[in-house]
Amino acid sequence: MPKRKPSSHQRHISQLEQALQETVERYELVFKATHDILYDLDIQTGTMSWNNELYDRFGYAADEPVNTLEWWVSHIHPDDALGIEKNLYEWFAGNENTWQSEYRFRKSNGEYSYVLDRSFVTRDGNGAPVRIIGSLFDITERRELDRAKDEFISLVSHQLRTPLTIIRVYGEMFAGRLLGPLTKLQAQHIARMTDASVRLIKLVDDILDVSRIELGHYAVHRELANFNQLVQVGLDQVTPLASAKHVSLSFTPDSTCNVVRIDSTIVMQILDNLLVNAIRYTHANKGRVQVACRRQDEELLLSVTDNGIGIPKAEQARIFDRFYRAHNAVNIEEHGTGLGLYLVQVLTKAVGGRIWFDSADGQGTTFYVALPAD
Ligand code: ADP
Helix, strand or coil, X not given: CCCCCCCHHHHHHXXXXXXXXXXXXXXXXXXXXXXXXXXXXXXXXXXXXXXXXXXXXXXXXXXXXCCEHHHHHHCXXXXXXXXXXXXXXXXXXXXXXXXXXXXXXXCXXXXXXXXXXXXXXXXXXXXXXXXXXXXXXXXXXXXHHHHHHHHHHHHHHHHHHHHHHHHHHHHHHHHCCCCCCCCHHHHHHHHHHHHHHHHHHHHHHHHHHHHHHHCCCCCCCCEEECHHHHHHHHHHHHHHHHHHHCCEEXXXXXXXHCCEEECHHHHHHHHHHHHHHHHHCCCCCCCXXXXXXXXXXXXXXXXXXXXXXXXXXXXXXXXXXXXXXCHHHHHHCCCCCCCHHHHHHHHHHHCCCEXXXXXXXXXXXXXXXXXXXX
């Protein structure tokens, strides 16, 4: 008997089934590729389903009773559970549909993995949560790396900075003849030693700051401040450097900057780096550095202008990169780390500001910083 041809309706159904099958396979492959553990929670019934990555990554057997909300909650580290619960209730009560958090999740061998949980909630007509679809991503290695970096930072700050400071202080005491007279040669060598220790301290400080920022350990504290006064303090700090090179410094206070809300420590760090660069990359005896500030709407605009070596066009795109130094800078100033501007840019962004510059080879440079000031 000849086979009956499938009706167009049947053909349509089988095409849909095939498309569905392909979609399911595609998602399974995506989760395999990203190692994401996927869950689907029905809030009304408290039932939960997981994809196979849960078993593969955390070692649970297929008969583990994983399909309840209680199972999930009981596998969160007790020290994290309360915080997560509070966090979830706030999320449910709000009107955001996405949520993410990091916590420790217990594996079948009893050890804990750090997971990044990112989820999406669907709500009913009254905004009450109905279903949560989420994914867990194992971030244990990243956390371990952060911890190692943290330990390294505190090691560097205590073990390296303290002896370096001692070298600098004694060097300065010798140089100031506080410990007796010195021959010319001795004085020269002592000065070199002290200079080198100052550079090392600056390098250690810069590396510490960069690491702190990258680890998210840099808190921003904004408070009312008189920006004109801060600039004056910043200028006073770099005056010895400028005088040694016979570079002039000028600043005209602006009354719109008398009361601004900023993080003074961060702003001083930005200003100091820009001023030191302006002096360093300007020719001795004919250098001029000008600072200006002005309040514009909600922003504080700061500019530091010099008539120095400028930044060659071809190198301008990389000037904020870590460790980058333009070739003309290396010629005029042998020592440098290329970390200062990177730090300035990261700090500016940390306080919600912007930084840019105008420069041409041999024609001087102006750096501009715009910071939220309200
Ligand atoms: P460093 O000064 O230690 O080299 P920075 O990160 O502070 O590191 O600066 C990076 C580079 O940007 C400098 O090496 C120099 O090439 C360039 N640069 C920064 N400020 C100026 C300036 N005022 N004039 C000319 N070049 C500058």
